[in-house]
Amino acid sequence: MNSQFNIFISLQSKFQNMSEKIYVGSGVEKFDGDLVEISVCLSDLPKEFMFEYNSKKYIKLKVGKKREEDQYGKTHHVSVDTYKPKKKEEEDDFPF
Numbered sequence: 001m002n003s004q005f006n007i008f009i010s011l012q013s014k015f016q017n018m019s020e021k022i023y024v025g026s027g028v029e030k031f032d033g034d035l036v037e038i039s040v041c042l043s044d045l046p047k048e049f050m051f052e053y054n055s056k057k058y059i060k061l062k063v064g065k066k067r068e069e070d071q072y073g074k075t076h077h078v079s080v081d082t083y084k085p086k087k088k089e090e091e092d093d094f095p096f
Helices: 005-019
Strands: 023-030 035-040 051-052 056-059 061-065 076-080
Touching: 023 061, 035 061, 035 076
Parallel strands: none
Antiparallel strands: 023 035, 023 076, 051 056, 061 076
């Protein structure tokens, strides 16, 4: 395979990772948008996206505004940031 094809496949897999959504909570906007209160279901947090730093466990989350308020008055959704960067060794093959 040529290198342009390999680059395309690599970029395609990165965008596929970014498009996966794992919803774990919701929230409501308050005080004219100055505050968003969220609830997160800890049982729904996928362990494969958790990481450890300085002996503490973390997970990256994204809070986004819903297109319209839902039946419960929720204006925002909470999802897991599923982006996982590739290791440095794998990226050394790129010509740029």
